[in-house]
Amino acid sequence: MTSVYYTFVTVLFLAVAASILDPKVPYYLSLKVQMAIISIRRLYLMFILHPRNQFTTWMINRRIKSLTQQLQEQMNNGSPNDDSNSDLH
Numbered sequence: 716m717t718s719v720y721y722t723f724v725t726v727l728f729l730a731v732a733a734s735i736l737d738p739k740v741p742y743y744l745s746l747k748v749q750m751a752i753i754s755i756r757r758l759y760l761m762f763i764l765h766p767r768n769q770f771t772t773w774m775i776n777r778r779i780k781s782l783t784q785q786l787q788e789q790m791n792n793g794s795p796n797d798d799s800n801s802d803l804h
Contacts, residue, residue, distance in 0.1 A: 757775065
């Protein structure tokens with residue numbers, strides 16, 4: 716358990732140090748967390764909604780594609796705190 720604790724503290728320290736050195740790092744980390752949440756949602760929906768069903772697979776892929784495009788636009792525009800879409804929270 717001690718090595719997990721030290722790993723967590725080290726990662727947290729590196730994130731704080733990078734945030735101090737470059738002010739855009741927290742935005743990048745926020746977008747990465749949002750993308751990870753989208754991936755988790757996708758896997759959850761695939762397991763729950765029987766991925767062999769063609770219609771539900773199409774719906775999931777369409778939704779994931781739109782969310783991914785929104786995140787890409789946010790990354791390219793540099794506006795990480797756009798609260799106009801509440802689905803990303």
